[in-house]
Amino acid sequence: MKLIRELRLSSVFPKHCAYCDRLIPGDKYVCDACRKSLPRIEGEICNSCGLEKKACACKGRKNYYSGIAAPFYYKGNVRKGLHIFKFRNSPSGSKVYSREIAETVRKRFPEISFDFVTAVPMTVKSLKDRGYDQNVLIARETAELLSLPFRPDVLKKIYETEKQHGLPAYRRKGNLAGVFDVTDYREVENKVILLCDDISTSGETLNECAKMLWLAGAKKVYCAALALTEPKTGKGNDKNARS
Numbered sequence: 001m002k003l004i005r006e007l008r009l010s011s012v013f014p015k016h017c018a019y020c021d022r023l024i025p026g027d028k029y030v031c032d033a034c035r036k037s038l039p040r041i042e043g044e045i046c047n048s049c050g051l052e053k054k055a056c057a058c059k060g061r062k063n064y065y066s067g068i069a070a071p072f073y074y075k076g077n078v079r080k081g082l083h084i085f086k087f088r089n090s091p092s093g094s095k096v097y098s099r100e101i102a103e104t105v106r107k108r109f110p111e112i113s114f115d116f117v118t119a120v121p122m123t124v125k126s127l128k129d130r131g132y133d134q135n136v137l138i139a140r141e142t143a144e145l146l147s148l149p150f151r152p153d154v155l156k157k158i159y160e161t162e163k164q165h166g167l168p169a170y171r172r173k174g175n176l177a178g179v180f181d182v183t184d185y186r187e188v189e190n191k192v193i194l195l196c197d198d199i200s201t202s203g204e205t206l207n208e209c210a211k212m213l214w215l216a217g218a219k220k221v222y223c224a225a226l227a228l229t230e231p232k233t234g235k236g237n238d239k240n241a242r243s
């Protein structure tokens with residue numbers, strides 16, 4: 001039924017590629033050019049930062065999470081697609097993005113049995129201003145694709161912080177201290193959790209959320225994001241990226 005409705009709608013409203021925004025046939029979500037050229041993270045991957053080992057600059061740093069999986073670098077048409085997704089209030093891209101994340105999680109963590117998926121939260125005020133949380137949309141659909149429960153309210157963001165991208169590296173960690181909290185410890189105790197964010201620049205936000213989950217008694221936390229920035233170029237920093 002859902003499929004029939006989607007097919008009918010796509011014949012009336014042609015689709016745009018979720019990355020470059022080009023108009024494409026109604027049965028597709030991604031154009032051929034993007035499919036072939038998206039900046040994928042492949043090959044040997046660093047478990048601490050999720051980047052290819054040749055791009056990693058983290059020196060195997062210790063995190064509160066046990067691993068991080070992301071299909072893409074935050075550049076080129078992945079960056080463009082996420083901009084459009086956020087600012088045009090177009091949630092349809094989340095289907096394409098969540099499929100990529102779910103596939104990467106399956107590939108990278110085949111042995112892990114997750115209890116549930118949660119998302120890096122926004123403050124209540126930001127959510128009211130924007131009307132929807134694009135990260136929650138992606139995380140919810142990722143959970144569905146992985147056949148896992150979705151618990152969006154396990155973490156809360158208590159107050160707004162300075163944008164991480166505008167801060168020097170040494171201030172980023174301090175900027176996040178005490179910003180996130182766990183709403184109900186019983187939900188988290190002894191659980192293996194998959195924590196989702198859309199873009200991660202330095203991993204600090206994911207690590208701070210993972211820390212709160214760990215302090216609340218989580219057994220293990222793994223992270224997933226659609227895109228990670230490359231530390232070497234420094235050009236990936238962007239006003240959309242949390243940190």
Ligand SMILES: [Zn+2]
Pocket residue numbers: 017018019020021022030031032033034035077
């Ligand atoms: Zn495209």
Ligand SMILES: [Zn+2]
Pocket residue numbers: 046047048049050051056057058059060061
């Ligand atoms: Zn690394």
